[in-house]
Amino acid sequence: MNVMLDLRPGLKRRIWAHLLQNGLEQVAFAFAGVAGADPMVLNPKEAYLAPPDDFALQTGDCIELGDEARARIIKHAWDTETALVEFHSHPTDRRPAMFSGSDLAGFAEFVPHCRWRLRGRPYLALVVNPVGVDALVWTAHPRSPIALNAIRLGYGRRIVPSHRTIAAI
Numbered sequence: 001m002n003v004m005l006d007l008r009p010g011l012k013r014r015i016w017a018h019l020l021q022n023g024l025e026q027v028a029f030a031f032a033g034v035a036g037a038d039p040m041v042l043n044p045k046e047a048y049l050a051p052p053d054d055f056a057l058q059t060g061d062c063i064e065l066g067d068e069a070r071a072r073i074i075k076h077a078w079d080t081e082t083a084l085v086e087f088h089s090h091p092t093d094r095r096p097a098m099f100s101g102s103d104l105a106g107f108a109e110f111v112p113h114c115r116w117r118l119r120g121r122p123y124l125a126l127v128v129n130p131v132g133v134d135a136l137v138w139t140a141h142p143r144s145p146i147a148l149n150a151i152r153l154g155y156g157r158r159i160v161p162s163h164r165t166i167a168a169i
């Protein structure tokens with residue numbers, strides 16, 4: 001199954017500028033329409049750039065959203081009938097992008113809950129660093145994410161994830 005994320009260049013610039021603004025990990029969400037089965041295309045309508053108040057914990061290599069922020073973000077996806085696209089950054093990592101073990105542990109807890117709340121809509125997570133992106137998509141089994149094929153920026157421009165995480169799990 002193929003999955004694409006269509007991201008307008010202006011929205012991409014805003015999200016990346018937020019994620020890589022300093023040496024701290026940052027988080028953003030996009031609320032996306034979903035079209036097609038294969039390829040499935042996620043098309044964000046709007047973005048939410050999480051401010052410091054949203055976090056229970058925020059350091060150079062660890063970040064955790066507070067319960068209130070999580071609940072509010074899921075509710076907004078529900079109200080707008082969109083799927084959640086989560087972005088977070090590893091701002092000081094210059095190797096090809098890859099989720100950490102603690103990222104994966106967090107997904108094991110959060111993604112099934114979120115997909116249950118959103119009636120099984122897909123969940124896309126991306127990790128962004130100064131050199132690239134990696135991504136995982138949950139479309140069916142809660143413990144078995146699949147790869148995102150590409151982020152399409154329009155005019156044939158695309159970002160292909162490193163796929164390092166999917167190769168390792």
Ligand SMILES: [Zn+2]
Pocket residue numbers: 088089090099100103127
């Ligand atoms: Zn991480």
